[in-house]
Amino acid sequence: MPSDARTATLRDAVGLGVAVGLYGIAFGAAAAGAGLDTWQALATSALMFTGASQFAMIGVLGAGGGALSAVGSALLLGTRNTVYGVRLAPMLAPRGWLRRAGAAHWVIDETTAMAVAAPDRELGRLAFWVTGATIYLGWNVTTLIGSLGAAALGETAQAALDAVVPAAFLALLWPRLQRSAREPGVQRRVALGGAVIALALTPFVPAGVQVVLAVVAVALAGRPRRTAAA
């Protein structure tokens, strides 16, 4: 029976890795659109390896934003990995700095979700490492495909790609606004606030800065409402 649970964990981890790989194609193509060459796109996926931060960085660069805004938005979205690490530390209990340094690189949404959902600690560790390895491989290979593919695009295909980028951000945002998310009402208010702040600031601040400043919406709209509805 334990081997059944093991097989199920492996299957889920590999399946998730393949699914996440599809985002890599979108990232590679969008990175090319934002001006990153193939080596830069690949370096981002290999070294940053946290999807939302990567998309945010190239989103800001693609909008003509400066270096500080691009790095700042990536770091703001990277803060949640710190919280994931705290949650994972007791389970992974990485011994020695080398193992800890290696494990840290794969602390992302998907590996955390898979590790936390596993039935016990040993399977949780297995899920973390297998999900991490599958996604790392898939994400980098598909980034390469997306980046090379985008270089061959004509003008109409470029217009299509321009429309794909905001849709990809919406797809990343969508699950956070659904009823199954924690406090979906607050999430929706924060999201609406972020979008409104960004659009309102667009004519007045350097490109990209409006994205970073949109976090103000968390302070404005992120407070829990004092009704029973929550």
Added chain:
Amino acid sequence: MSSGTLWAVVLAGSLGCYLLKLAGLSVPAAWVERPWVTRVVEFVPAALLAALVAVQAATSGPQLTVDGRLAGLAVAAVALALRAPFIVVLVLAGAAGALVHVLTG
């Protein structure tokens, strides 16, 4: 932006994101698990991702613009509401954007 600056952005952003991950595995849990910290971290992605959706779909430089990207976004929203897989959402959004581009020249 020059290639050298882009490399600096990629490497600085990567190093920073890595240190944020490493910090989670390294610092005492009590430093991070304060109610206000977890709360802010819980909601930052919604604000930032929504801002990126808006900026990517409806602005060009300092201007607010309406073009095929907004049509693509609307199509993507419908597809997501219908629980379409990620790749289908992107293909439909791209097709809508390309269609508007062809129709409006």
